[in-house]
Amino acid sequence: MRYKTIIGLEIHAQLQTESKAFCSCRNDSGESEPNYNVCPICTGHPGTLPVLNKNVFMMALKAAVALKCKINRLSSFDRKNYFYPDMPKGYQITQYFHPLGENGYVEIYNKKRKKVVKIRRLHIEEDSGKLIHEMDKTLVDFNRSGVPLIEIVTEPDMNYSDEAVMLLEELRNILRYLKVCDGQLENGSMRCDVNISVKDTKTGKSTNRIEIKNLNSFRNVQRALHYETNFHKELLQNGLSEPHCTKAWDEKDKVTRKMRLKETEADYRYFPEPDLPAVRIDEETIHRMQKELPELPSEKIHRFIEHYHMRYEEARLLSVSEDLAIFFEKTSEIAESSEVLKWILRDIKRYLNENNIALSATKISTEKLGGLIKQIKIGRVSNNAAKEILLQLMSTDRKLEDIIQEDDFLQQNDPDILSGYIEDIIAEHYEQYEAYQLGKKELFNFFVGKMMGLTKGRTRPDLIIKIVKNRLR
Ligand code: ADP
Ligand code: MG
Ligand code: ZN
Secondary structure (H helix, E strand, O other): OOEEEEEEEEEEEEOOOOEOOOOOOEOOOOOOOOOOOOOOOOOOOOOOOOOOOHHHHHHHHHHHHHOOOEEOOEEOOEEEEOOEOOEOOOEEEEOOOOOOEEEEEEEEEEOOEEEEEEEEEEEEEEOOOEEEEEOOEEEEEOOOOOOEEEEEEEOOOEOOHHHHHHHHHHHHHHHHHOOOOOOOOOOOOEEEEEEEEEEEOOOOOEOOOEEEEEEOOHHHHHHHHHHHHHHHHHHHHOOOOOOOEEEEEEOOOOEEEEOOOOOOOOOOOOEEOOOOOOEEOOHHHHHHHHHHOOOOHHHHHHHHHHHHOOOHHHHHHHHOOHHHHHHHHHHHOOOOHHHHHHHHHHHHHHHHHHHOOOHHHOOOOHHHHHHHHHHHHOOOOOHHHHHHHHHHHHHOOOOHHHHHHHOOOOHHHOHHHHHHHHHHHHHHOHHHHHHHHOOOHHHHHHHHHHHHHHOOOOOOHHHHHHHHHHHHO
8 A cells, every 4th residue: 555544533522511611501502592501701701710610520530541541640721812703701721731631542443453543632621602604694602602521632543534433433432431421423512623644655755734624423534534535645646735724524515625724823822721720630539430430332342252252343333332232231131142132233223223212212121122032932923023013112111911912913923924824725725726716705714714723713813814815816
């Protein structure tokens, strides 16, 4: 491979605290009424003073510990100065000189090969408000102003767009497991900027790094990187270059576009925030955090492969959500794990995707799924019937046995099996069949009687009549 792509990510994740970072306003940027969760502090009134929300710090610390960062014993806040209408203070409170965590790492598996992506830093900062452009006016909503964020900056350790997507997924899963961020790229609670450059390994020449801002889905990360990689290769092939700049992904035309260049190079004049004291963290707190971490997605994957003999891909799909992974293990205590896995990865996941809901929003339980799998095993319901029963178990409060009985899901009522029976009967009594076809309609009851015999009365007569009718027609 002559051209080597180099990718580094900058990820912003909103922390799921009750209140904002430096005031007691509710942390709910999805609030429908604009400028509802605001106060003099988060709207930057002169004379107000910020107070650090302890939970912001603890959640960020948890994330930093989970990402194996070295935690700075003294961590402090700084001002990043710039003017923008959604930021009324004229600066953003962030951590620049002494971030919370540095030099961590995340492991990803590209085609089963382990790859370590280093985390350069993890720091706390505040979100800005939102501008809403309408016709010839711009409105500003400060509900998001002061919402706590962590920014995670990786080293440029990724070489393929797939790896960038994997890393982003892994980070999202980790933050979700930690209950630190809900990780929804689509609604902005997690946002990703990608940095990319391409090196010509033959000449040693590299393109300048460009940064693509605010990608709001995994697919857009993939597409933007793919597009930009090709663009950089062309630059190198044609001996051209482009200065370091910031771009945006145009979702409609599927191209990256240079953002309007600022009049002057950004000069943030970082300096220590005088209104917030530095935070000292003791060893004990860090150790406690480490001990209290839940089993993280990659650890789960390895345990699942070892313990349940799953394939890597199965374990990965299962571990995407902690809910699903826990549900799997609990159900496996009462039913065969390979069957449980199959039902979860195939039918339950499909149901969740189609309805765009989490497992907790359904009515399924470990007992219900375990019970259903047992019913299949003892031959009381067929696989096909079980799929329909599962839909009922997911969406209603009905009991498994009630569904089986009331909706006639007992194996004997399975239309596939009944169709098989009628074929056997016709094959055995072909003369009668031909006679019926030639007009001897009274033979209808002959076939119904044979079916009754074969199903030993365990099948509803109207179902038998329907099947015989359809077949003889
Ligand atoms: P800035 O502060 O201007 O954004 P940084 O040096 O902090 O610049 O890097 C920001 C991001 O760019 C990091 O995620 C890093 O991994 C990535 N990066 C650095 N060098 C390169 C490069 N040559 N190619 C691609 N990405 C890079
Ligand atoms: Mg940057
Ligand atoms: Zn406020």
